[in-house]
Amino acid sequence: MNEEKFSIEFNHLTKTFGDHTVLNGLDFNIHEGKITTILGFSGAGKSTLLKHILGIFHPTDGQVKVLGQDLRNLNEKQIREFRTNFGMVFQYAALFDSMTIFENVAFPMREFENLSEEQIKKKVISLLEQVGLEEHAYYKLPSEISGGMRKRVGLARALALKPKVMLYDEPTTGLDPITTHMVDDLIRNTHQGNSDIKMTSVIISHDIAATLRISDYVAFLEKGRVVEHSAVEDFRNSSHPVIRKFIELST
Numbered sequence: 001m002n003e004e005k006f007s008i009e010f011n012h013l014t015k016t017f018g019d020h021t022v023l024n025g026l027d028f029n030i031h032e033g034k035i036t037t038i039l040g041f042s043g044a045g046k047s048t049l050l051k052h053i054l055g056i057f058h059p060t061d062g063q064v065k066v067l068g069q070d071l072r073n074l075n076e077k078q079i080r081e082f083r084t085n086f087g088m089v090f091q092y093a094a095l096f097d098s099m100t101i102f103e104n105v106a107f108p109m110r111e112f113e114n115l116s117e118e119q120i121k122k123k124v125i126s127l128l129e130q131v132g133l134e135e136h137a138y139y140k141l142p143s144e145i146s147g148g149m150r151k152r153v154g155l156a157r158a159l160a161l162k163p164k165v166m167l168y169d170e171p172t173t174g175l176d177p178i179t180t181h182m183v184d185d186l187i188r189n190t191h192q193g194n195s196d197i198k199m200t201s202v203i204i205s206h207d208i209a210a211t212l213r214i215s216d217y218v219a220f221l222e223k224g225r226v227v228e229h230s231a232v233e234d235f236r237n238s239s240h241p242v243i244r245k246f247i248e249l250s251t
């Protein structure tokens, strides 16, 4: 039998804020080397789940294991170090406004690696090429390039430390349909381009069309649990009434 490997494991995860239970005994594992999208209505707890992966939140009950590690066993410094395993892409590119594109991408390398200027330059340019950014933009400021280009830069910066796991929180919300398509392709190509390290990609999304186009697995979060987790072709045909409604409302 083929042994399945998981990058992230949620075992009976419960998270409460005061008397508000957001995650309620959730069980769910994320496949290594695959693209998994987490769907759910607004307020379902998707971002809360993501924050457990990063060790920003800790479980009220149950356990989260990330790359085999229970983050509760790490101190603050170790968690900071551990986060270099992740690349985060936010809804708005979240670039440093006063730094050039080049410096934005170089930033994590300067923070966490001990490289010469020459090595940094080589890496930054290789990443900017990988995400398809045009050369004339390298030394511009984020405000001087388009939203689609800023997305590319955000992705390049997230890839700077060659992360094992890429996390995308609503990567295309607020973009026009053509740029959305471009970003979806970029996520897929980035994933495939890093298959040598079995990169795992986790996307949080509302965009059902994009989800069905680029994901390997889809998880649906409702009432604090994952009520469906299946390969994308099965998810499309799910008979779960809430998921059917979600698909119908969004297409």
Ligand SMILES: Nc1ncnc2c1ncn2[C@@H]1O[C@H](COP(=O)(O)OP(=O)(O)OP(=O)(O)O)[C@@H](O)[C@H]1O
Pocket: 017, 022, 040, 041, 042, 043, 044, 045, 046, 047, 048, 049
């Ligand atoms: N730090 C916090 N303190 C108190 N409540 C919180 C905190 N973070 C999240 N919540 C609550 O958890 C619930 C889920 O929020 P979360 O942001 O995870 O939802 P979401 O699925 O990401 O929604 P959206 O699609 O709107 O981004 C909400 O009711 C929110 O108020």
Ligand SMILES: [Mg+2]
Pocket: 046, 047, 048
């Ligand atoms: Mg959210």
